[in-house]
Amino acid sequence: QVQLVESGGGLVQPGGSLRLSCAASGFIFSNYAMSWYRQAPGKERELVARVGSAGGSTNYADSVKGRFTIARDNGKNAVLLQMNSLKPEDTAVYYCGARRGWGRPSYWGQGTQVTVSS
Numbered sequence: 697q698v699q700l701v702e703s704g705g706g707l708v709q710p711g712g713s714l715r716l717s718c719a720a721s722g723f724i725f726s727n728y729a730m731s732w733y734r735q736a737p738g739k740e741r742e743l744v745a746r747v748g749s750a751g752g753s754t755n756y757a758d759s760v761k762g763r764f765t766i767a768r769d770n771g772k773n774a775v776l777l778q779m780n781s782l783k784p785e786d787t788a789v790y791y792c793g794a795r796r797g798w799g800r801p802s803y804w805g806q807g808t809q810v811t812v813s814s
Contacts, residue, residue, distance in 0.1 A: 697788050698722040698803045700792045705808030708782055712812070716777040718805060726750075726812070730768055730775040739790065745777060755764030759785075782812045785810075792795035 704716040716732065731746035745766035747758045754766055765778040775792060790810050793801025 698794070700794060700803055700805035702790065702808040704804045705790060705810045707811045707813065709814050710782060710784060712750075713778070713780045714782065714810060715719075715793075716771075716779065716790055716808060717725055718775045718777075718792065719772045720768050720775070720792075723794065723803070725773040725794075726770045727812075728797055729798055731793045731795070731801055732766060732777045733774075733791045733793055734786075734800070735791070735807075736785075736788040739788075744790070745798050747775065779810070784812050786810060787812050 699721045701719045704714060708714050727749055729748050732744040733740040733741050734744050743757055744760055745764055747754045747766045747768050751768050763781045768775045788810060789807040791807045792805040794803045795801045
């Protein structure tokens with residue numbers, strides 16, 4: 697049974713930082729590309745960052761380049777999203793996703809809320 701469990705969300709002031717974690721189980725983690733998406737109220741779910749199965753390939757949404765960093769630990773079956781210099785427009789529910797190969801995830805976590813507000 698595939699499980700993706702996100703943690704680390706919360707309320708942070710503009711300019712602050714958060715680190716999201718996603719713990720994966722139920723599949724061969726090292727065979728899957730991992731990604732973070734987000735969905736703000738009234739908007740479509742959008743890609744934030746993605747990392748290839750070996751960790752060497754990454755891509756980011758233009759809106760987060762230079763502020764967010766995705767990383768994976770294949771020994772711990774985990775993927776992280778370090779978010780710095782947060783802005784109010786980063787407020788959304790953040791989802792962890794997994795897929796064999798590049799593309800929209802086949803599996804999703806339940807999401808974790810990130811709110812950036814003073």
